[in-house]
Amino acid sequence: MVYNDALAARRTAHASGLPYIKAAELSAAMTRAKKTPERCWLGEVSAVVLQQSLRDLETAYRAFFDGLAGKRPRVGAPRFKSRKDRRQSIRFTANARWAITKGGKLALPKIGELKVRWSRRLPSTPSTVTVIRDAAGRYFASFVVETRDDRLPRAGAQASARLGPDVEIDLGLEHFAVTSDGRKITSPRFLRRAAKKLRRAQQSLSRKQKGSANRDKARMKVARAHAKVADARREFHHQLSSELVRENQAVYAETLCVKGLARTRLAKSVHDAGWSAFLGMLEYKAQRYGRTFTQVGRAYPSSQICSGCGYRDGPKPLHVRAWTCERCGTAHDRDVNAARNILDEGRRIIT
Ligand SMILES: [Zn+2]
Structure with a gap:
């Protein structure tokens, strides 16, 4: 709350036409505040941490002023x-x-x-540590360390038969990804299990009475389950992206054109699949290891697939408003069929 106290002091000064309060004055005010009953707990916190809060506020103000002066993109006031x-x-x-x-x-x-339960070895001595308490009440320590970009030897030149010069991956809804060498990658069991638990927790929450103690408990459970799903998903994305980047010189990713889907119920599925996070990992890992990464958008062929039997009937010009499936004989309205397909795909993914 040091941050908020300091910000409040500056805002009050500004509103009453007083000069901008300097950082040193804020710091002195904080030291005085430690002696008041409401803020005496500040004395229990490391002074360096309190100073850091003030420095964070300075950084926010500097960004704001620089933006006003046109030295950098404008940002809002702290x-x-x-x-x-x-x-x-x-x-x-x-x-x-x-x-x-x-x-x-x-x-x-x-x-x-x-x-500490270490998730990985630190590659060098860290300069900064941030301890985070998330919404689920779990604590994390995150370290700032210096690293070098480690370029891997060229893939394809390596001995293993699995290494290829390039691979195309198709991010879809039925499978999380399909690679051009024929691998179909679904989300791993640990992720599906976590997602199932989350759904159960959400259902249980929706049955609890508003304002009840049980509802609070259920909400905490949902938050914890959410965090577990996010962790599992991140781990899966890390594993897969590392593997793809390690084994291929170039990675091309094709994704559904997400923009058009944003307004549909499918948007949630796309969000759940976490494509953008995954693509981001591919991008930075490719860069770190001297690989190429390219992303291509694609339109989902929702109008080409029979929603009845899954047969792909090939592209249809827009004037074709209705068609009959060659394989199963179902008569389709073009749009209804497309919508059904999109919904089906969306449902399939969350499992
Ligand atoms: Zn059919």
Whole structure:
């Protein structure tokens, strides 16, 4: 709340025509505030962390002023940080005297040593650590480290038969991805299981009475399940994107034209599939490892497929408003058939 207090002080000064409060004055005000009963808890928090909040506010103001002066793209004036935002974070820079102990614990000033479940080895000594508490009440530590771009040897020149010069992947709804070498990739079981749990938690929440204690509990459960799904999805995306980038010199990704779908119920499915996050990973990993990545959009052939039997009947000119499936004989209205297809695909993906 240091951030909000400082912001409030500046806003009040501005509104009453007083000069801009300098950072040093804010810092002094904070030190005084520690002696008041409402803010005495500040004394329990590391001073460096409090200073960091003030510095974050300075950065926000600088971006705002530079924008006004035309030195960089305009951004809005700093805003209050919401108490409703259930995600909280605290950042320790190099001079905050935090450390990783020999036993692999995280030692934080005024907090003490914390046990850490390390998700990966740090490639070099980190300069900053951010401890995040997410909406589900879980704590994470994220470190800032220096890395070099590690260019991999050219794929295709390597001995393994699985390595190829390039691959095309088709991101779809039926399968998460289909590669040009014939692999059909569905979301892994751990992700499907997490998604199922989430749906159950959501259903249970919808049955709880508003304002009841049980509803609060159910809401927490949903938040936790959400977080698990997001984690599982991220892990799957990381695994797959690393594999594709490692094994191919060039990766081309084709995706459904998502824009047209944004207004439909399918949008949620596309969102669930997390294509954009996955494509982002492919892009940065390709760059890091000296590979090529290209993204191509494609229109979903919803009007070419029989919604009855799945037979793909080939492209149809727009004036064809109705057609009969060659294989199963179902008579189709063009638009109804297309809509049915899109919906079916959308439903299939979440499983
Ligand atoms: Zn058919």
